[in-house]
Amino acid sequence: MCWTKYLGQRIAGELREADLSQLSSTSLARVLHFHPQSTTLIREVSVSFKGLQILIAIFYRLETNMRVISTLSYTFLLLLNYAVPIWGADLMLQVPAGREECFFEHVDFNRTLYIDYSVVSSNQGELDINFQLSDTQRRPIISEFRKTESRHELPIMMAGIYKACFDNTFSHFSHKTVAFHMSVDSDDDTNWKDYDDNFQPDVQVYDVQVNDIKSIIERVRVSLNKVQSTQDQVRLTELKDRGIAESNFERVNFWSMLYMLILIFVGGMQVLLLRSMFDEKSTIRKYMAKFKR
Amino acid sequence: MILKDLAWVVVLLVTLSFSTVTSLYFHIAETERKCFIEEIPDDTTVIGIYKVELFDPRTNGFMPSSPGIGMHVEVRDPDDKTVLSKVYSSEGRFTFTSHTPGEHVICLHSNSTKWFAGSQLRVHLDIQVGEHAVDYANVAQKEKLTELQLRVRQLLDQVEQISKEQNYQRYREERFRQTSESTNQRVLWWSLIQTAVLLLMGYWQMRHLKSFFEAKKLV
Numbered sequence: 001m002c003w004t005k006y007l008g009q010r011i012a013g014e015l016r017e018a019d020l021s022q023l024s025s026t027s028l029a030r031v032l033h034f035h036p037q038s039t040t041l042i043r044e045v046s047v048s049f050k051g052l053q054i055l056i057a058i059f060y061r062l063e064t065n066m067r068v069i070s071t072l073s074y075t076f077l078l079l080l081n082y083a084v085p086i087w088g089a090d091l092m093l094q095v096p097a098g099r100e101e102c103f104f105e106h107v108d109f110n111r112t113l114y115i116d117y118s119v120v121s122s123n124q125g126e127l128d129i130n131f132q133l134s135d136t137q138r139r140p141i142i143s144e145f146r147k148t149e150s151r152h153e154l155p156i157m158m159a160g161i162y163k164a165c166f167d168n169t170f171s172h173f174s175h176k177t178v179a180f181h182m183s184v185d186s187d188d189d190t191n192w193k194d195y196d197d198n199f200q201p202d203v204q205v206y207d208v209q210v211n212d213i214k215s216i217i218e219r220v221r222v223s224l225n226k227v228q229s230t231q232d233q234v235r236l237t238e239l240k241d242r243g244i245a246e247s248n249f250e251r252v253n254f255w256s257m258l259y260m261l262i263l264i265f266v267g268g269m270q271v272l273l274l275r276s277m278f279d280e281k282s283t284i285r286k287y288m289a290k291f292k293r
Numbered sequence: 294m295i296l297k298d299l300a301w302v303v304v305l306l307v308t309l310s311f312s313t314v315t316s317l318y319f320h321i322a323e324t325e326r327k328c329f330i331e332e333i334p335d336d337t338t339v340i341g342i343y344k345v346e347l348f349d350p351r352t353n354g355f356m357p358s359s360p361g362i363g364m365h366v367e368v369r370d371p372d373d374k375t376v377l378s379k380v381y382s383s384e385g386r387f388t389f390t391s392h393t394p395g396e397h398v399i400c401l402h403s404n405s406t407k408w409f410a411g412s413q414l415r416v417h418l419d420i421q422v423g424e425h426a427v428d429y430a431n432v433a434q435k436e437k438l439t440e441l442q443l444r445v446r447q448l449l450d451q452v453e454q455i456s457k458e459q460n461y462q463r464y465r466e467e468r469f470r471q472t473s474e475s476t477n478q479r480v481l482w483w484s485l486i487q488t489a490v491l492l493l494m495g496y497w498q499m500r501h502l503k504s505f506f507e508a509k510k511l512v
Binding site: 091094105177182184192210239245246249264 | 319327458468
């Protein structure tokens with residue numbers, strides 16, 4: 001129980017100062033090391049935080065009033081272990097020029113396959129890639145030509161192995177970095193299964209409250225998941241933008257340098273040529289004469 | 294009591310051995326190397342669970358278990374320092390914790406010593422980052438948590454991960470802005486320098502040609 005005590009101590013100060021119901025959402029945010037400036041995220045989470053505060057407060061009081069220790073049933077553990085295999089993956093990899101990278105996923109009948117991908121960087125040229133998804137018979141279901149990003153949601157009518165390919169064979173020099181996510185029933189929160197029947201009731205007397213708290217936690221979880229997925233999206237966009245900014249930086253340097261060198265070269269050449277036109281002994285003139293012949 | 298604990302361990306072991314790796318897989322040649330990039334904040338745990346199957350020409354399929362085939366896992370941090378470099382068996386899991394935020398490259402290749410790509414390998418891979426990498430079944434068992442306690446713990450871990458990610462985002466945004474500002478500065482300075490060079494060049498050309506023509510007695 002040490003961690004709850006720890007948490008309790010962390011917010012004990014807050015609790016002492018204010019009534020539970022008056023606890024402001026920012027105070028917990030502060031405790032949880034949220035930067036106060038990050039208002040957008042806070043705003044999104046604050047609704048859920050309200051619930052979490054109350055929950056933690058009640059929880060802390062339960063903790064101190066009585067020992068709520070109950071052993072876990074073995075069935076729960078069994079179930080939890082089967083919950084470990086996770087559907088889907090968030091991967092990012094480089095697809096070299098002229099190559100094709102394929103991934104396979106087994107999908108059961110009556111499930112939904114979620115795929116999204118985004119080309120986040122490329123050492124030169126456009127941010128695009130060909131994408132193809134083939135079904136169990138290797139027939140293409142989705143074919144996309146030179147797209148930067150895309151998102152699909154497919155109801156699966158045929159169980160089997162689906163193949164997703166990122167094809168960069170059309171480019172000769174540019175390596176593309178692709179971030180993609182492929183999952184089956186992605187709204188299925190795998191780390192958060194319904195264990196209701198497998199736990200011993202926390203405290204019989206507080207049954208109603210416990211159920212309340214459970215539903216609050218559930219809501220917090222849903223919001224946090226949303227926050228995380230938004231964060232992931234923002235991260236990818238940011239990654240892409242940073243790539244563009246960095247290539248702009250290099251482009252500006254390279255081309256400016258080149259222009260300056262051309263400027264100096266042309267300037268020098270102009271003078272030399274002009275001189276050679278009026279100079280009998282000029283070497284360039286001799287060369288030019290030779291060239292004419 | 295001890296018996297009970299033993300039973301726990303047995304149940305845990307049995308169930309663990311049944312749990313399978315993810316259904317996502319890809320193919321690599323025996324000598325090929327496959328790399329994945331994970332962009333993560335610092336102090337974040339990453340777990341990779343993998344399974345390798347060797348192509349069997351006799352059955353025209355993949356052998357579910359392939360003894361002798363090992364997997365070399367190499368992880369490099371953003372400064373290109375090796376975080377992890379180890380040979381594992383054909384099935385297993387690797388874990389590492391990031392110390393510097395940024396792009397970590399995870400490379401997998403088989404420990405085959407052949408010179409030419411012989412047969413094909415099928416690799417099942419699942420990479421879990423942050424609080425997804427925590428095995429809460431284990432946590433609940435070790436600390437004897439009730440459902441509520443476990444839930445709150447999960448939420449706390451998740452919030453912590455979000456705030457870590459946000460800190461990292463702030464850091465990246467700062468670098469992003471620095472690059473943009475530097476580009477902006479350079480555009481300005483380059484154009485000023487180019488103008489200056491152009492003017493100097495023109496001036497030098499005039500002077501030089503004037504003195505040249507005078508020397509040649511053309512003017």
